[in-house]
Amino acid sequence: MISDGYASTLKRLITFTQAKFISLADIVGYDVSYVNKWSNGTKLPSSRYVERINEEMGNYFAELIVKQKKEEKFYKTFPISCEVKDLGFEISQYLCAAYRSTLHQNHATKVKENRPSIQVITGHHDTAAFLADLLQKGVQNLENDGELLILGEFCTLYQAGFWKYFDSIQLDSVKLTIRVGLDMDKLEQNPEYVQQLYKMINRFLDFDFVFYDFCDIQNANLIILRGAFAVQYAMSNNPPRFTMCTYIFDESTVWDIYEKFSFTGTEKEPLISVSSSLGMDEMGYRTAFYAANSFFFFLTNGFEFLLPHEVFESIIRQVSPEQAFSVQRLCVTWEEIVNAAEIEFITTTSSLMRYLETGYIYLTDVEYSLTAEERKEHIQTVLETMQVNPHIVIGVLPSFGGDSTYKGENVSFYSNYKTGFLKKNKKYIHNQASPFYLIVNRRLHSIFLKYFQGLKDLNVYHQYTLEQLNQKYDQYKPLIERTLSLK
Missing domain, CATH: 3.30.870 (Endonuclease; Chain A)
Known part of the structure; x- marks a missing residue:
């Protein structure tokens, strides 16, 4: 894309669309004097914000062109193909190219600084x-x-x-x-x-x-x-x-x-990509993921599976109407499909203790903390479900950190043996980073699955039968109840 300098390009777009400076200033969130300086060449937008500025101006110019029915004339006047799918994007790229051209010109004409670039x-x-x-x-x-x-x-x-x-x-x-x-x-x-x-x-x-x-x-x-x-x-x-x-x-x-x-x-194409959600919509990723009959889970963010029905009801009362419908569907999916499937759970002792103390779970896209009574009921529901479904297997590992930067496991791995994802503990994310990693590549998913299943070969791994879990629960019930009572 061949482009003139930034000022002349911006001025041509303003003239062609008859855009008003005050309207452009409102669109980009700057004083009108700044837009005037950009168009007359006395100042350039900050390099930190120029992409956003050009994107917003590009979309605004595109709206005016369509509204004024000047598309055909625009493609004849400006070096942009008439076959583009997103006119606003192309105009923003046109402005970006003009911006870089001006930077090059300024760099070539200004007196060189003492330090090299x-x-x-x-x-x-x-x-x-x-x-x-x-x-x-x-x-x-x-x-x-x-x-x-x-x-x-x-x-x-x-x-x-x-x-x-x-x-x-x-x-x-x-x-x-x-x-x-x-x-x-x-x-x-x-x-x-x-x-x-x-x-x-x-x-x-x-x-x-x-x-x-x-x-x-x-x-x-x-x-x-x-x-x-x-x-x-x-x-x-x-x-x-x-x-x-x-x-x-x-x-x-x-x-x-x-x-x-x-x-x-x-x-x-990425092998692993990030996602802010697993899809709370009806045909989202989560719905497709749980349409299987065998699962492997390495859990570090509490134990959000085999929840009592009352917990789902409590969550539904606290979320938005849109989320409530999705949580209801998730409840049905887990109670009718997942709870009857072949499921292998591995969790860590630190995760279990943290869950007993806080009740925190990250249920797909919803954060929730179970009350002490709900956690007691959850334990009973897990044991009862295992009684009904002998294909549920639970194993426990001690935490496997070991280096000076270790702060506990906060990323879980979920697999249905065909595809999988990783989920962060959202409670420990300090910014707007995405909580999910989607493992897009099948070979890479198999590598992850093999690694996490290989944890069972460690000497410290212990897999529990239902009878052993009942014995452990009876043995540690006083400790568990005191832990659940912690504020």
Whole structure:
């Protein structure tokens, strides 16, 4: 797409659509004087907000063009194809291209600064320290939702100690999406990598990780924080270590690199994607997931299955009418289908104790805390359901953290042996990060399933029969009741 400078492009769109400056100012949330300065070339929008500004103006211009029935004339006047599906989006991209063109022009004509726009760092220790400092400062200083592209491979980066660079980062309001490659051959051959992948997701609940097949992005060796910086790195082998990196912080160059390597709108399909919901609608993901007769669950966020019917009724009274219908349908699904299916549960002692103390569950898209009486009834319902359905198996593991960053398991794994997902404990998410990871790739789902089922081979794993559970309940009933009475 060929574009003039930002000011002339914006002025042409305003003139063509007869848009009023005050209306544009209201649309983008700025004073009208700013819009005037953008169109006469005395000022540019902030690089941090320009994408949002252009998107909102693009949609507004598109509405005016359609309303004024000027589509045919517009396509003849502006370098945009008449075959586009979303005119507002295309106009916003046209403005973005004009913005970058102006940045390039300004960069070429202004007096060069004393410091270069590219910096090279060499040596393992210097490179590692530089990358750690750069990532922590860059992410920590985000004022809006950010995107970090890592065109490298998770397992190799883990061996190089890369993921430790994120340990001290706190995200309280903004979101960060991290896109990175996975080598499924490595994951399949070495369960330790699956464990480390799970630990990372479990540790960084405030981040949204999206994983791609490494075959789609290999040999790039790039780390790009959208709108902030780009780093190309070199690594040694055996063991993998960062040996050199080229740090690029010229704004227009960073945007050019980001656009070339961004996964958005490309043929690259994620292996694992994030989701804010499993679908509370009738034909959502959750409905399809539970249309099976065999399940495997690794639970860390309480025990939201085999709930007493009265708990469902209590939840329904507390949620919105739209959610109430979905909870009713979920109740029917679980009581009539899931409770009669073959189900294997694995949970951890820390999760069980936390549930007994708080009663907190995250029921698909609804957070709820069972009362002490509801928790007592829940225990009885679990035992009674196991009596009716001998195909329910429950096993318990001690927590398997062990490193200095371990804070307990907060990510559950759900599988119907065909597909699966991971669910975060929403109670411990501090920003608007997505609570669900959908495992899109079947091979990767099988790798996860094999790993979690393999936990049963640990010496510390114990699987309980109904008789043993009844004995344990009788043995620890005084402790359980005192725990349930805690405020």
